[in-house]
Amino acid sequence: MSKGDRQRSLSVPLRLISDGQLAWSATVPASALLVPESQDSLRIADVEVPLDSDVGVAVVLELISGGLSVAGEVTAAWSGPCARCWLPLDGEVQTTVREVFTAEPREGEQYRLGPEYADLTPMVRDAALLELPIEAIRCPHPEPCPNLPAQLAEARDDSADGGPAELADPRWKALEALRGRMDEPS
Numbered sequence: 001m002s003k004g005d006r007q008r009s010l011s012v013p014l015r016l017i018s019d020g021q022l023a024w025s026a027t028v029p030a031s032a033l034l035v036p037e038s039q040d041s042l043r044i045a046d047v048e049v050p051l052d053s054d055v056g057v058a059v060v061l062e063l064i065s066g067g068l069s070v071a072g073e074v075t076a077a078w079s080g081p082c083a084r085c086w087l088p089l090d091g092e093v094q095t096t097v098r099e100v101f102t103a104e105p106r107e108g109e110q111y112r113l114g115p116e117y118a119d120l121t122p123m124v125r126d127a128a129l130l131e132l133p134i135e136a137i138r139c140p141h142p143e144p145c146p147n148l149p150a151q152l153a154e155a156r157d158d159s160a161d162g163g164p165a166e167l168a169d170p171r172w173k174a175l176e177a178l179r180g181r182m183d184e185p186s
């Protein structure tokens, strides 16, 4: 889908639902998922959904007793560092959703259905953030990570002892260098 097909919102007018069902799809900029008036970003730990990337939604809305069922797929881009060598990487998550929208939702279980619109934004945001590959990102060719110092490239981060903490994080090395300087008598 080209950027020209981007829409502004994930609000689906309920009047579009005929015969009890509607197949609906949209592509929106990830920034459309931000909570208005909130400081929250689309980030969990070091992994984020870039705000200018596309988020795709393809769902079937179906009228059910007491509300609306929404089922389908959400795709979103992510960017974040390799967990071993901190090389910046990006990728895409694709996840399925199956949720119920109702006028009086149960907190954490259902989403709010308006009188005229079903706003899919909170559902899509939750689905994308839940699927982010937290602490699971590896370089595509992990042995060795291209960004690892040579002496660490042979170390395996999945060994029983030590583990990833044994691998130097570039940020920690910067901190160590700083500490070294501070310890020097002036």
Ligand SMILES: [Zn+2]
Residues within 6 Å of the ligand: 082, 083, 084, 085, 086, 087, 138, 139, 142, 145, 146, 147
């Ligand atoms: Zn790596």
